[in-house]
Amino acid sequence: MNRDVVEHLFLSLVQIDSHSLHEGAMAERCRKELVDLGFHVVEDEAGTALGGETGNLIAVLPGSPDRPKVLLAAHMDTVQPGQGVRPRVDEAGVVWSDGTTVLGADDKAGITAILTALREIRERGIEHGQIQVVLTIGEEIGLQGAKQLSRDHLDADFGLSLDSSGDIGTIAIAGPGQAKFEATITGVRAHAGVAPEKGISAIKVAATAVSNMPHGRIDDETTANIGSFVGQGPTNVVADKVTIVGEARSRNPEKLSRVMSQIESAFQEAARSAGAQVAFQHQVMYEGFDFPETAPLRQRIERAIELAGFTPKPVKVGGGSDANVIQTLGVPILNIGIGYEDIHSTNEHIALQNIIDAAKVAVQFCALP
Incomplete structure (x- = not known):
């Protein structure tokens, strides 16, 4: 050559x-x-x-x-x-x-x-x-x-x-196969200085879910990660909307499915405990x-x-x-x-x-x- x-x-x-x-x-x-x-x-x-x-x-x-x-x-x-x-x-x-x-x-x-x-x-x-x-x-x-x-x-x-x-x-x-997910938390808006107790902070709910979900290196063939956490708004308003985007990967398809279920459960439980709502969806991107x-x-x-x-x-x-x-x-x-x-x-x-x-x-x- x-x-x-x-x-x-x-x-x-x-x-x-x-x-x-x-x-x-x-x-x-x-x-x-x-x-x-x-x-x-x-x-x-x-x-x-x-x-x-x-x-x-x-x-x-x-x-x-x-x-x-x-x-x-x-x-x-x-x-x-x-x-x-x-x-x-x-x-x-x-x-x-x-x-x-x-x-x-x-x-x-x-x-x-x-x-x-x-x-x-x-x-x-x-x-x-x-x-x-x-x-x-x-x-x-x-x-x-x-x-x-x-x-x-x-x-x-x-x-x-x-x-x-x-x-x-x-x-x-x-x-690994890869699955991506998106979770949208809906809380309740309120004035952060006058009546914060009337609000449900979507940011706090999302943070609780992220802290409880599997994250990082889970085992030698499985990982999970958050790539985007968006909940912008003024400081005097209890935020009522947050969107989280993340992924999980595993060389074992059963583990990938199990991790995605655990991630969804973390978001569902955090929303339920706070009285918020969550819309969760995920898709396998490749095998x-x-x-x-x-x-x-x-x-x-x-x-x-x-x-x-x-x-x-x-x-x-x-x-x-x-x-x-x-x-x-x-x-x-x-x-x-x-x-x-x-x-x-x-x-x-x-x-x-x-x-x-x-x-x-x-x-x-x-x-x-």
């Missing part, structure tokens, strides 16, 4: 503005690259559904019918500040932004690795089965693009997502996964890593990615580390060699019988 070609491609991609739901220019560039590599590319309706500039790209390259069909996935959007990225390469071959924006290695490094792997497969005439590439929008705003994917568009036996931190060889073999050593997909990825010259490093993670969603659509898929660091910050960086090494893993993943 030609390092200069990889560097040119990556630097050109990170300079394309593509924050969430504004991935139009990035999609056009990726479409062109994929078409030049022989893929048939379609765009789905995710952009229309989400109000974005483009939909997800789903590309297919035919292959040997005797070999497994594989899927490679990455996302096209970046977080802010991500407009006007000016990349620089230091003497060690590490790429940084100029310090005023993110770099966008998350996940343009993954896209670069995919395109580099596909070019290698084509130029070397490496035998493969059907290869499908899925490039999503809106990953950084809650996996929204992936959630718009249709099961009918996906056609693969094994999937590989190139969108995780960690050294080359890292495989996220287990990750968790856990691939044992015997899972064919895990074995395939570990073998691809070994053939590329690296040591597999299975890890259990606490975050989610498009892989969580694609998994529920019938394609077994795991995320691998591609070596980016300090993502979502202006200190984000990645070594060009890590992109090349990730591409080597992707080549082996596609080429295995």
